[in-house]
Each structure stands twice: as C-alpha cells, then as structure tokens.
Amino acid sequence: MTSLRLLVFWNRCRMCGHEFRTVSDSANGGFRVLLSTQSHLPALVDCSNDPAFTEVSRLVAEELPPATPLARQLDVFDYAFGKICDLAPDGSNYEMTGTTRCLRCGSDAVSFGPTEPAEYSTEELPRVTHTRWDNLMPDQKRKTISQLIQHL
Numbered sequence: 001m002t003s004l005r006l007l008v009f010w011n012r013c014r015m016c017g018h019e020f021r022t023v024s025d026s027a028n029g030g031f032r033v034l035l036s037t038q039s040h041l042p043a044l045v046d047c048s049n050d051p052a053f054t055e056v057s058r059l060v061a062e063e064l065p066p067a068t069p070l071a072r073q074l075d076v077f078d079y080a081f082g083k084i085c086d087l088a089p090d091g092s093n094y095e096m097t098g099t100t101r102c103l104r105c106g107s108d109a110v111s112f113g114p115t116e117p118a119e120y121s122t123e124e125l126p127r128v129t130h131t132r133w134d135n136l137m138p139d140q141k142r143k144t145i146s147q148l149i150q151h152l
C-alpha cells in the first residue's frame with residue numbers, strides 16, 4: 001500500500017444528474033491512478049518500475065499503424081493497460097482512460113473537474129497487479145494487445 005494525497009474531483013452525470021466524487025487519476029510522482037469501473041476503487045501503477053507498463057507501451061507502438069498520432073497512441077495505451085490488469089476487488093476492470101462511468105445509470109457522459117476550492121484526500125492505495133498478463137508468453141502478449149486494438 002502506498003499513501004498518496006490526491007486531488008478530489010466532482011463528477012456529474014449528464015444523463016441522470018447523479019453527482020459523485022472520485023479521486024483524480026492524474027499523474028502523481030511517477031504513479032498513475034486507475035479507477036475500477038464498477039465502484040471507482042482506486043489503485044496505483046508505478047509507471048517507471050512496472051515492467052508491464054513498458055511492455056504494453058512497446059507493444060501498442062508496434063501494433064498500431066506506423067503513422068498513428070502520438071495522442072492516439074497514448075489513448076490506446078491507457079485503454080490497453082487497464083484491460084491487462086487483474087480485476088479490481090469489486091470484480092470489474094480498472095480504467096486508466098479518464099472515463100468515469102455513472103454508478104447509477106452506467107453512462108459515460110459524465111462532466112468532472114477539480115473541486116473549488118481544491119480538496120485533497122489522502123488514500124492508502126494498493127498497486128495494480130497483472131498476474132494473468134505476467135504468465136503469458138511473448139507472442140500471447142502481442143496477440144492480446146493486437147486484439148484489444150481491434151476492439152477499439
């Protein structure tokens with residue numbers, strides 16, 4: 001567990017009006033925060049020390065067409081990395097794309113932003129694990145990333 005002080009975001013669903021709070025998933029001292037899709041449970045990835053982070057980044061770059069814009073590569077990476085992580089304790093995938101779904105109606109049409117004045121929440125965060133991914137052979141890893149890209 002790692003203790004981090006995170007910015008609190010307000011969220012408002014544009015479909016049903018539900019309001020809720022989450023912690024920001026922005027980069028924080030070399031860490032990024034992932035939120036589970038089911039109940040917004042946060043977890044950390046240590047970007048520079050997690051081998052899977054580097055592997056997925058390389059495979060995404062190799063599997064996308066050569067002229068893919070960098071912004072698109074980064075979006076695909078965020079999507080793919082969330083998918084290769086083991087499921088959160090609530091049984092759902094982690095998400096690193098910044099898309100936060102409404103817990104009431106499931107819509108992803110959610111407006112959000114930092115609270116004003118800024119509020120912080122100190123949270124004890126687990127690291128994401130990716131045991132399933134770690135046990136794949138190199139060609140299976142490549143195939144996994146290729147398939148994720150095709151489903152985008």
Ligand SMILES: [Zn+2]
Pocket residue numbers: 013014015016017018102103104105106107
């Ligand atoms: Zn909603």
